[in-house]
Amino acid sequence: MRRARLRGSQPLLSAFLPLARYFAASAARVAIRSSALGLLATFFWIGLATPNLPYALRELAWSLTSHNGGPGALALFAALGLGLATQAVRRFRVGLTGWARSLPASGVTVRRAVWAGLLIVQAPLVILYLAAVAAVATASIYHAPLAPARLAGFALALGGAAALAGAVVCHALWRRLAIGALAAGAILGATSARWAGVIIAVAALALADRIVGPVRAPGRSAPTRHVRWPSPRTLAITLAWRALGPTLVTNALGAVLPLIAAGFFRANNEDLAPGSAALALRIGAALSLAIYTATLATALAARRPPWRWVRALPWSGAQRVAADAIALGLPGAALVTPVLFVDVASGALTLLHAPAYAYLAAAALRHTNGRPSGATGEALRFGVPLALVWSIWPASLVTLPAVIALAAWSAVRRERSQRVSTFEELHHQTAGDPEWIAR
Amino acid sequence: MRYAYASGAPVVSAEDLEIGGGLTLVLGPNGAGKSTLLRLLAGVEQPDAGTIAIAGHDLWRSEVAARRALVYIPDHPDLSPYATAGEVVQLAGALRGRTPADVRDVMERSGLGALGGRTVRELSMGQRRRVLIAAALLAEPEVAILDEPLEAMDRGMRDTIVAWVRGLADAERTVILATHQLEPFTDFARRALVLRGGGALDLVDPLDADPLARREALGRYARGG
Numbered sequence: 212m213r214r215a216r217l218r219g220s221q222p223l224l225s226a227f228l229p230l231a232r233y234f235a236a237s238a239a240r241v242a243i244r245s246s247a248l249g250l251l252a253t254f255f256w257i258g259l260a261t262p263n264l265p266y267a268l269r270e271l272a273w274s275l276t277s278h279n280g281g282p283g284a285l286a287l288f289a290a291l292g293l294g295l296a297t298q299a300v301r302r303f304r305v306g307l308t309g310w311a312r313s314l315p316a317s318g319v320t321v322r323r324a325v326w327a328g329l330l331i332v333q334a335p336l337v338i339l340y341l342a343a344v345a346a347v348a349t350a351s352i353y354h355a356p357l358a359p360a361r362l363a364g365f366a367l368a369l370g371g372a373a374a375l376a377g378a379v380v381c382h383a384l385w386r387r388l389a390i391g392a393l394a395a396g397a398i399l400g401a402t403s404a405r406w407a408g409v410i411i412a413v414a415a416l417a418l419a420d421r422i423v424g425p426v427r428a429p430g431r432s433a434p435t436r437h438v439r440w441p442s443p444r445t446l447a448i449t450l451a452w453r454a455l456g457p458t459l460v461t462n463a464l465g466a467v468l469p470l471i472a473a474g475f476f477r478a479n480n481e482d483l484a485p486g487s488a489a490l491a492l493r494i495g496a497a498l499s500l501a502i503y504t505a506t507l508a509t510a511l512a513a514r515r516p517p518w519r520w521v522r523a524l525p526w527s528g529a530q531r532v533a534a535d536a537i538a539l540g541l542p543g544a545a546l547v548t549p550v551l552f553v554d555v556a557s558g559a560l561t562l563l564h565a566p567a568y569a570y571l572a573a574a575a576l577r578h579t580n581g582r583p584s585g586a587t588g589e590a591l592r593f594g595v596p597l598a599l600v601w602s603i604w605p606a607s608l609v610t611l612p613a614v615i616a617l618a619a620w621s622a623v624r625r626e627r628s629q630r631v632s633t634f635e636e637l638h639h640q641t642a643g644d645p646e647w648i649a650r
Numbered sequence: 651m652r653y654a655y656a657s658g659a660p661v662v663s664a665e666d667l668e669i670g671g672g673l674t675l676v677l678g679p680n681g682a683g684k685s686t687l688l689r690l691l692a693g694v695e696q697p698d699a700g701t702i703a704i705a706g707h708d709l710w711r712s713e714v715a716a717r718r719a720l721v722y723i724p725d726h727p728d729l730s731p732y733a734t735a736g737e738v739v740q741l742a743g744a745l746r747g748r749t750p751a752d753v754r755d756v757m758e759r760s761g762l763g764a765l766g767g768r769t770v771r772e773l774s775m776g777q778r779r780r781v782l783i784a785a786a787l788l789a790e791p792e793v794a795i796l797d798e799p800l801e802a803m804d805r806g807m808r809d810t811i812v813a814w815v816r817g818l819a820d821a822e823r824t825v826i827l828a829t830h831q832l833e834p835f836t837d838f839a840r841r842a843l844v845l846r847g848g849g850a851l852d853l854v855d856p857l858d859a860d861p862l863a864r865r866e867a868l869g870r871y872a873r874g875g
Contacts, residue, residue: 440740440744440750441737441740441744442744443741443744443745446733446737446740446741446744447741450730450732450733450737453732453733454730454732515730515732518728518729518730519689519694519724519728520694520722520724520727520728520729520782521741522692522693522694523692523693523694523717523720523721523722523795524717524741524742524745525713525714525715525717525718525745525746526713526714526717526745527713527714528713530714627696627710628696629696630655630695631694631695632655632685632686632689632694632695633655
């Protein structure tokens with residue numbers, strides 16, 4: 212009865228405002244951190260656009276606020292806002308459990324406050340700052356009429372981004388999917404910069420607010436029927452990727468540098484012979500692939516120590532190694548797949564390397580004691596020379612099956628002989644041990 | 651068969667040991683190497699020398715066949731923090747050729763019906779052990795290797811586990827069990843594997859038929875006597 216009364220008749224602002232302030236404080240901290248990144252990105256953009264800065268500013272101003280521009284900038288800022296809100300919502304969800312749930316506020320009110328916080332996360336960033344600059348610049352400098360639909364669309368796009376990111380706090384899967392679809396529709400409508408789109412965005416957000424329901428606790432998914440039946444290998448790969456988590460992205464940022472360098476080299480040397488241009492691309496892509504796979508091995512070794520119990524299941528060491536090799540190799544393959552769009556032959560030849568680096572990494576992550584480097588060092592010690600040889604002399608790829616077989620054999624041997632209990636046996640938990648407490 | 655940790659001193663050392671059907675209790679004081687022995691028997695650790703065969707299959711030459719014949723419940727429920735309870739049981743079920751219906755059934759019987767979507771981080775110690783027990787119940791093992799199976803279990807689950815162990819032992823399956831809670835198992839234990847530290851290992855087979863003498867002997871072995 213109490214719950215029903217709270218949900219049904221609670222005055223909107225009495226509970227909403229304190230909660231919104233609470234989430235706004237968290238949002239502001241996230242926003243301050245993000246704004247540093249935003250400023251950095253702005254300076255980088257200005258640096259890139261320096262030769263044509265007035266032109267670039269005018270294009271930006273028009274596309275954000277005037278009839279003269281396209282929808283590109285609006286969509287870009289919506290994507291930026293979505294990224295920021297997605298980052299922030301993780302922190303907000305932590306605060307939704309425990310004591311906070313005992314407060315006299317309905318789940319719907321809490322969820323609305325979360326969304327308000329997600330809007331605030333985006334507000335002080337370069338997004339609004341640049342939007343304001345763009346509006347002033349459009350009206351006063353470029354003498355172009357402001358487009359109210361575009362300005363409204365900008366605000367609604369940020370609202371859609373908040374709703375899309377905030378959908379994860381909603382209870383029940385169907386609500387999360389529905390709100391996600393509605394929020395995505397709102398963003399599309401808002402970035403179309405037409406009144407019809409704005410009206411669609413308003414309607415979609417209003418409907419989302421109606422159906423979205425109360426919040427759910429983080430990590431506590433409702434019991435679901437397991438209709439899918441993943442194979443052990445699929446499950447093992449999924450668990451490896453979950454363990455890797457954000458490192459799948461962060462490691463790629465560094466590893467992709469050789470490929471970017473190869474791209475710049477080609478772009479700045481337009482008179483290169485086709486063969487030399489392809490060689491540069493192959494070397495850059497192969498190095499990126501080898502480095503990325505090798506760094507993922509260290510991340511996986513650190514974040515997913517050997518799972519002892521699984522070794523007693525009817526699953527061979529070779530099968531476990533193969534699952535790891537796929538988990539490490541597929542992201543690497545995805546990293547260099549875009550090369551196919553630049554040069555099909557170079558991309559295909561480089562993709563052939565992926566299983567070799569993956570098995571080298573799978574072997575390296577299984578042996579971390581008694582060597583001077585981590586798994587990355589060991590995988591690179593073999594991976595980089597192989598990448599160079601195979602890229603420079605594609606005919607040498609005939610050795611590829613032998614290298615894969617050798618790396619797989621080494622990985623399986625290490626998998627079997629791993630001392631998975633040594634650390635636990637030699638470093639017993641001392642917490643609560645009276646011997647230690649007395650010291 | 652011989653096994654040592656980094657220090658080099660053998661933790662387990664045995665020659666030509668064969669364990670038949672029925673319940674075998676692994677006894678010895680703390681640190682004698684009971685859990686290490688069970689890990690070796692379960693194929694979690696590979697021995698430095700020698701071989702271990704489960705139901706006629708070498709653990710490290712016929713990995714899958716040997717492991718298909720055994721179930722293992724470790725002393726510490728080390729489950730991946732990246733998996734849900736349901737996924738762990740699914741993994742065991744898929745590897746043992748079970749259907750999703752079997753998995754759902756065993757989850758229900760183990761009191762995990764509503765916990766399938768929870769990650770391991772969200773489970774209590776007792777619930778984590780239930781996950782491993784549910785995975786074990788999916789198998790029809792020739793050999794069951796159980797390390798402190800009653801630890802952190804409530805009364806109802808203890809009764810279920812003891813009944814399961816008794817059923818396996820009565821069916822002449824090999825059950826190798828290490829525990830400090832001897833009472834539920836003394837009546838039907840057939841033999842004892844006694845570890846005295848430094849790798850020394852004695853097989854007492856059969857145990858005394860007299861209940862009082864058997865209880866006294868098991869208590870003595872558990873203290874390292």
